[in-house]
Amino acid sequence: NAGVTQTPKFQVLKTGQSMTLQCAQDMNHNSMYWYRQDPGMGLRLIYYSASEGTTDKGEVPNGYNVSRLNKREFSLRLESAAPSQTSVYFCASSVVWDSSHEQYFGPGTRLTVT
Amino acid sequence: DQQVKQNSPSLSVQEGRISILNCDYTNSMFDYFLWYKKYPAEGPTFLISISSIKDKNEDGRFTVFLNKSAKHLSLHIVPSQPGDSAVYFCAASQRTGTASKLTFGTGTRLQVTL
Numbered sequence: 273n274a275g276v277t278q279t280p281k282f283q284v285l286k287t288g289q290s291m292t293l294q295c296a297q298d299m300n301h302n303s304m305y306w307y308r309q310d311p312g313m314g315l316r317l318i319y320y321s322a323s324e325g326t327t328d329k330g331e332v333p334n335g336y337n338v339s340r341l342n343k344r345e346f347s348l349r350l351e352s353a354a355p356s357q358t359s360v361y362f363c364a365s366s367v368v369w370d371s372s373h374e375q376y377f378g379p380g381t382r383l384t385v386t
Numbered sequence: 387d388q389q390v391k392q393n394s395p396s397l398s399v400q401e402g403r404i405s406i407l408n409c410d411y412t413n414s415m416f417d418y419f420l421w422y423k424k425y426p427a428e429g430p431t432f433l434i435s436i437s438s439i440k441d442k443n444e445d446g447r448f449t450v451f452l453n454k455s456a457k458h459l460s461l462h463i464v465p466s467q468p469g470d471s472a473v474y475f476c477a478a479s480q481r482t483g484t485a486s487k488l489t490f491g492t493g494t495r496l497q498v499t500l
Contacts, residue, residue, distance in 0.1 A: 276429070303485040314390070314475055314490030315430070322485035330487065362429050366486060373418040373479040373486045377429030 276378035293348040295363030304346035308359040392491035405463040409476030416478035
């Protein structure tokens with residue numbers, strides 16, 4: 273059981289380039305999330321998708337777009353990368369009514385923008 | 387404005403002793419609190435959670451205490467083991483429709499020494 277998978281694991285971009293981070297889950301979860309983690313900080317929510325066909329902004333959405341492609345997949349796009357977007361990006365998923373509010377996280381994508 | 391704070395960046399504890407990690411929050415609308423453990427180059431993994439209507443939840447060596455009037459929670463690990471060495475994140479959850487938005491603290495690095 274793979275859980276939450278993310279590709280790529282590492283990426284280096286030049287300022288102004290675009291890229292898409294991919295996330296997939298095989299747990300039949302309804303909700304999916306994208307977070308970023310910067311040094312010395314906690315994870316911050318970028319966007320989330322409560323269910324297939326819906327997406328909403330989180331705490332730090334500027335500079336990003338998302339697509340909930342189907343129930344399994346949720347992608348994060350950087351249209352014009354900036355050095356401030358250098359970070360580790362985590363995707364997560366959760367069931368609708370999990371009593372613990374637990375989210376399951378992927379291994380992360382480490383992105384460097386030069 | 388940090389809504390979830392972990393004021394101790396690091397903690398060192400001897401093997402077999404108790405580890406106590408603390409977390410404070412400011413938003414009374416949080417309805418669940420979670421603790422995650424994170425190893426380097428991996429995604430966070432869920433440890434334990436507590437509903438805002440409870441004051442204690444226990445799971446094996448891990449116990450979480452919630453003091454709602456003080457807006458404070460703590461994670462107790464007894465006995466501490468070397469494998470517990472990791473970064474621990476406190477997170478607070480707000481239900482939004484069928485999803486849960488997590489707000490993370492900045493983490494506490496726990497080192498368990500022999």
